[in-house]
Amino acid sequence: ILNVEQSPQSLHVQEGDSTNFTCSFPSSNFYALHWYRWETAKSPEALFVMTLNGDEKKKGRISATLNTKEGYSYLYIKGSQPEDSATYLCAFRGYGQNFVFGPGTRLSVLP
Amino acid sequence: DTGVSQDPRHKITKRGQNVTFRCDPISEHNRLYWYRQTLGQGPEFLTYFQNEAQLEKSRLLSDRFSAERPKGSFSTLEIQRTEQGDSAMYLCASSNEQGLTEAFFGQGTRLTVV
Numbered sequence: 001i002l003n004v005e006q007s008p009q010s011l012h013v014q015e016g017d018s019t020n021f022t023c024s025f026p027s028s029n030f031y032a033l034h035w036y037r038w039e040t041a042k043s044p045e046a047l048f049v050m051t052l053n054g055d056e057k058k059k060g061r062i063s064a065t066l067n068t069k070e071g072y073s074y075l076y077i078k079g080s081q082p083e084d085s086a087t088y089l090c091a092f093r094g095y096g097q098n099f100v101f102g103p104g105t106r107l108s109v110l111p
Numbered sequence: 112d113t114g115v116s117q118d119p120r121h122k123i124t125k126r127g128q129n130v131t132f133r134c135d136p137i138s139e140h141n142r143l144y145w146y147r148q149t150l151g152q153g154p155e156f157l158t159y160f161q162n163e164a165q166l167e168k169s170r171l172l173s174d175r176f177s178a179e180r181p182k183g184s185f186s187t188l189e190i191q192r193t194e195q196g197d198s199a200m201y202l203c204a205s206s207n208e209q210g211l212t213e214a215f216f217g218q219g220t221r222l223t224v225v
Contacts (some may be wrong), residue, residue, distance in 0.1 A: 046213035104128035
């Protein structure tokens, strides 16, 4: 059974703070790591697809890094805004395997 | 095409009743996934289809659960003799197996078994 973990489970930050969360996944048979943002009452929205060790992706104030050798990815949010409040999910894909999701990190940004 | 759609959005049913959910994927996507999410957990894989073939089923999918994708387009997920433990959000996603595409999710069907 593949184990994908995320920490912290939940996080409360003030508007303007920068924050980061961790996704841990198996370091063998790596194919891709996906990050999703899931806002209440909406569908999960894809943020990044990461494939190469050392990869760094950026979209606006959000960025992510990938370390496939040690099996972790970090998601960073710079200058958090209330609209960033959501659950952030990572999903691991091994070769020939389906998405295995982590439990998510619930972020609340307080104005 | 406006994305993956699921119907109904909410379903309340009495224990022991059967329920059926529908998912319409993005039209050019050949893969369709069903996930279940319970409170405080990430989505758990239930099953997936490539076109009309059901290629994988999770051990979570007991014999009370059945999924179909008869023409390789929409899919249905049926739960027979519902139990309170079936209460969850049921998510459908679709993807195109051309390269590293992400899965696109519907908004889910929230099932409450009373």
